[in-house]
Amino acid sequence: MYDLHVHILPGIDDGPAEMHESVEMARQAAKGGTEIILATPHRKDVTEGSSVSDVRDLVRTLNRKIRDRAFAVRVVLGMENHLDQDLPPDVAKGRALTMNGSRYILVEMPFFGRPAYVEEVLYQLQGDGLIPVLAHPERIEAFQRDPELLAMFVGKGMLSQVTAGSFVGQWGQEVKRFAEHLLARGLVHVLASDAHAPGAPRPPTLDHGVHAAALLLGREAVERMVLETPLAILEDRPLDSLSPERSVN
Numbered sequence: 001m002y003d004l005h006v007h008i009l010p011g012i013d014d015g016p017a018e019m020h021e022s023v024e025m026a027r028q029a030a031k032g033g034t035e036i037i038l039a040t041p042h043r044k045d046v047t048e049g050s051s052v053s054d055v056r057d058l059v060r061t062l063n064r065k066i067r068d069r070a071f072a073v074r075v076v077l078g079m080e081n082h083l084d085q086d087l088p089p090d091v092a093k094g095r096a097l098t099m100n101g102s103r104y105i106l107v108e109m110p111f112f113g114r115p116a117y118v119e120e121v122l123y124q125l126q127g128d129g130l131i132p133v134l135a136h137p138e139r140i141e142a143f144q145r146d147p148e149l150l151a152m153f154v155g156k157g158m159l160s161q162v163t164a165g166s167f168v169g170q171w172g173q174e175v176k177r178f179a180e181h182l183l184a185r186g187l188v189h190v191l192a193s194d195a196h197a198p199g200a201p202r203p204p205t206l207d208h209g210v211h212a213a214a215l216l217l218g219r220e221a222v223e224r225m226v227l228e229t230p231l232a233i234l235e236d237r238p239l240d241s242l243s244p245e246r247s248v249n
């Protein structure tokens with residue numbers, strides 16, 4: 001599997017504090033069947049407390065330690081980009097990173113409220129040739145209140161990344177039900193762990209969530225969300241041929 005949303009770099013954001021914890025996260029991910037981890041440090045923390053070259057160095061160091069231990073996983077670099085008006089210029093300046101250097105960019109909407117600039121920024125990113133991948137829409141108030149907003153963004157070519165753990169109640173019953181609603185409506189393209197530490201409560205594994213989602217939508221459809229689609233994103237291939245899955249019932 002390919003996990004496109006993981007806070008695995010040490011000492012950068014609210015992920016692990018120390019490199020040995022990052023290595024343990026990689027071990028657990030590999031054990032759970034993840035082959036590639038996209039490291040997605042929060043853009044704000046990289047900008048304010050670190051730098052893009054620092055996080056690149058951390059990815060190199062982490063991969064060296066993973067190779068030394070012969071874990072069957074590797075780490076590539078992305079970023080979790082909170083949506084604000086600086087995002088498009090920050091991409092141009094290289095301060096905001098896309099997913100493994102592709103045309104796809106992981107964007108985190110504000111958790112609460114619906115600022116007027118949300119649509120403008122997303123469309124500007126698209127105008128710049130990028131494809132926003134909206135992080136955990138099931139946890140975003142604007143979408144919880146108005147699922148049609150997410151349907152509209154998806155209709156305009158954006159993608160949706162739901163946290164696998166949401167299907168097993170990691171964020172409570174309300175978020176679980178909303179994630180299931182999005183799945184049934186074909187508004188989920190990618191499942192990722194959004195892991196922050198080794199082990200609970202936000203582990204770097206996908207299997208439980210994938211299993212729970214597969215009970216609703218079928219294994220084949222859900223496996224595409226952790227295999228074909230994320231791999232196409234990492235390899236910067238178009239997804240035209242991959243349409244979101246719809247529930248048959």
Ligand SMILES: [Fe+2]
Binds near residue numbers: 005007194
């Ligand atoms: Fe995250």
